[in-house]
Amino acid sequence: MRCPVCNEESFPKKRLKTDGWKVVGEVGYCALCGAEWKKESASDGTDSKVSESKNRLATLLGDELPEKVELAGSADTRFCRNCRHFIVHPFKTVCALTDKEADPMGECGNFEEKE
Numbered sequence: 001m002r003c004p005v006c007n008e009e010s011f012p013k014k015r016l017k018t019d020g021w022k023v024v025g026e027v028g029y030c031a032l033c034g035a036e037w038k039k040e041s042a043s044d045g046t047d048s049k050v051s052e053s054k055n056r057l058a059t060l061l062g063d064e065l066p067e068k069v070e071l072a073g074s075a076d077t078r079f080c081r082n083c084r085h086f087i088v089h090p091f092k093t094v095c096a097l098t099d100k101e102a103d104p105m106g107e108c109g110n111f112e113e114k115e
Contacts, residue, residue, distance in 0.1 A: 005035035012037060077113065080106045084114045 003010045012028045028037040080086050081104035085096040095102040097110050 003030040006033040008032055078107055078111050080104055082114060084112045
């Protein structure tokens with residue numbers, strides 16, 4: 001790419017733009033002269049590309065696409081890690097009812113939800 005400030009062939013580098021300790025974005029600059037390169041608003045282009053691809057998918061399927069899909073039921077909450085009898089230890093996870101090693105993603109008939 002050609003730098004608009006020094007008019008030399010260069011490549012862009014990136015650095016984080018901060019406001020105090022908070023990162024507010026990325027800034028591109030010339031590797032030779034260090035001048036900041038202005039960039040078109042990427043967020044507008046990204047949002048339009050996403051909406052355009054959603055529209056194409058909706059056209060292909062012939063229906064409106066839902067914004068967010070929510071799963072019905074509580075199938076994911078009956079894991080041992082969500083049970084009140086599940087004891088977490090750095091070396092071993094144990095079920096307080098059976099005093100046996102428990103699999104955090106396992107299930108059993110004695111499940112009681114944590115409070």
